[in-house]
Structure formats: C-alpha cells, structure tokens
Amino acid sequence: MPDGANLGLGCGNPTAIAGLQPGETVLDLGSGGGFDCFLAAKKVGLSGKVIGVDMTPEMIERARDNARRGGYVNVEFRLGEIEALPVADASVDVVISNCVINLVPDKARVFREIARVLKPGGRIMVSDMVLERPFPDWVRESAQGYVACVSGAVLREEYLRLITEAGLQGAEILEERDASDFFMDPKDPLVNQLLVGHPVEDIRGLVSSVSIQAFKPQSRSCCG
Ligand SMILES: C[S@@+](CC[C@H](N)C(=O)[O-])C[C@H]1O[C@@H](n2cnc3c(N)ncnc32)[C@H](O)[C@@H]1O
Numbered sequence: 001m002p003d004g005a006n007l008g009l010g011c012g013n014p015t016a017i018a019g020l021q022p023g024e025t026v027l028d029l030g031s032g033g034g035f036d037c038f039l040a041a042k043k044v045g046l047s048g049k050v051i052g053v054d055m056t057p058e059m060i061e062r063a064r065d066n067a068r069r070g071g072y073v074n075v076e077f078r079l080g081e082i083e084a085l086p087v088a089d090a091s092v093d094v095v096i097s098n099c100v101i102n103l104v105p106d107k108a109r110v111f112r113e114i115a116r117v118l119k120p121g122g123r124i125m126v127s128d129m130v131l132e133r134p135f136p137d138w139v140r141e142s143a144q145g146y147v148a149c150v151s152g153a154v155l156r157e158e159y160l161r162l163i164t165e166a167g168l169q170g171a172e173i174l175e176e177r178d179a180s181d182f183f184m185d186p187k188d189p190l191v192n193q194l195l196v197g198h199p200v201e202d203i204r205g206l207v208s209s210v211s212i213q214a215f216k217p218q219s220r221s222c223c224g
Contacts, residue, residue, distance in 0.1 A: 010098035012127020030100025034063035111166035144194040
C-alpha cells in the first residue's frame with residue numbers, strides 16, 4: 001500500500017466484507033487517497049477493475065500518484081461528484097464507499113445514482129455514520145461538526161429508507177459500533193472547539209459507524 005493512501009478518514013472497512021471476486025468491477029464513492037480502491041484492486045485482480053470517484057482535484061491527483069507508485073494498473077480515478085457519477089449505466093458489480101455519503105446533503109440522489117450505475121444483481125457495501133437519534137441543532141449547524149463527518153449524518157432508519165426508495169433491495173446493517181468517540185476525542189482541537197459551551201452528554205451515544213449491504217434487483221424495470 002503506497003504511503004499516503006490511507007488518510008485515516010474512513011469509518012469502516014467495506015472491502016473486507018464486500019465479498020469481492022476476481023473479475024468484478026468496483027466503484028468507490030469519495031475515494032480520497034485511494035486506500036479502499038487499492039484493497040479492492042488486489043481482490044478483483046487484473047481481470048477486474050476499480051474506479052474511484054472524488055470531487056476534489058487534489059485527492060484525485062494524490063490517488064493517481066499513489067496508484068503509479070504502487071503499480072496498480074487496474075485502478076482508475078475520476079474527478080466528479082457522487083450525486084452525478086461519471087460512470088455508465090449498469091456497468092458496475094459492486095459500489096463501496098467509506099465515510100462519504102453522510103457528507104452529501106442530497107443522499108437520495110446519491111442512492112439513485114448508485115442504482116443507475118449498478119448492473120442488475122449488483123450490490124453495495126458502504127461504511128458510514130448514522131444517527132441513533134436527532135442531533136442537537138448546535139451540532140448540525142456547526143462547521144466543525146461537518147469536518148468531523150457528523151453533522152450531515154441522518155437517522156439509521158432514514159438512511160435505510162433512502163436506499164430502498166432508490167430501488168435497491170435487502171438493505172441490511174452487517175456491522176455497527178458506537179462512534180461517539182470519533183468526534184469526542186479531547187485531544188482533537190476541532191472537537192474541542194465544537195464542544196465549547198455544550199454538554200458532552202448531549203451527543204454521547206448518538207452516532208454509530210455502520211456497514212450496510214443492499215442489492216439491485218435483477219428485474220429490468222428497476223432504477224430507471
Ligand atoms: C471522509 S473522506 C473519506 C475518504 C476515503 N473514502 C477514505 O476512507 O479514506 C471524504 C472524501 O469524500 C470526498 N467527497 C465528499 N463529498 C463528495 C461528493 N459529493 N462527491 C465526490 N466526492 C466527495 C472528499 O473529497 C474526500 O476525499
């Protein structure tokens with residue numbers, strides 16, 4: 001794994017539980033430095049392919065540089081927004097994503113895009129942050145909360161509902177853990193700024209890190 005590929009910004013390990021098979025085409029939403037793409041690339045092998053999409057040119061450049069240095073020839077990074085994926089219809093076997101969809105305001109659009117690019121019978125395995133109950137307003141409105149990947153998070157029931165409304169089936173949480181410590185680290189200056197003047201009890205136990213699986217049905221009528 002090239003130095004700098006792991007930004008330490010993920011909230012799970014989607015490739016570990018995605019059951020990736022040689023020859024599959026994998027799409028990583030919000031690929032950052034490319035860490036999960038490189039893990040996936042090893043699993044799908046040279047007969048497979050991995051595409052990473054990220055909206056920041058700096059991340060794309062960093063990921064491409066990591067791919068060059070690591071000799072990954074079956075990985076491609078594309079600049080774009082996950083709300084309007086630069087990926088053809090019905091062309092992907094597996095969509096993975098690690099701690100990104102919670103950052104996007106229009107999550108319904110992201111899941112519709114996922115449903116569009118998946119092949120019939122394809123699957124998603126995303127790791128993300130979900131809420132166990134609504135955040136207090138002071139967290140939702142906080143820029144620091146956004147940076148800590150929390151204030152855009154929605155309730156777990158809403159997250160699962162958005163997946164289902166996009167036409168995907170069998171949405172199920174396969175792994176979960178309490179993630180309150182993610183944004184309550186007293187050594188993190190951003191977190192300290194966020195908490196100034198507010199009781200920690202307000203947010204303790206409110207956010208979980210989950211890995212969610214779902215499938216695109218085989219039926220041609222699904223998902224546009
Ligand atoms: C928390 S980091 C996670 C990076 C990577 N998945 C990892 O685990 O290291 C979020 C990444 O998603 C990208 N991102 C955020 N919103 C996005 C959007 N709407 N479209 C595409 N990329 C986005 C950011 O540029 C950043 O690289």
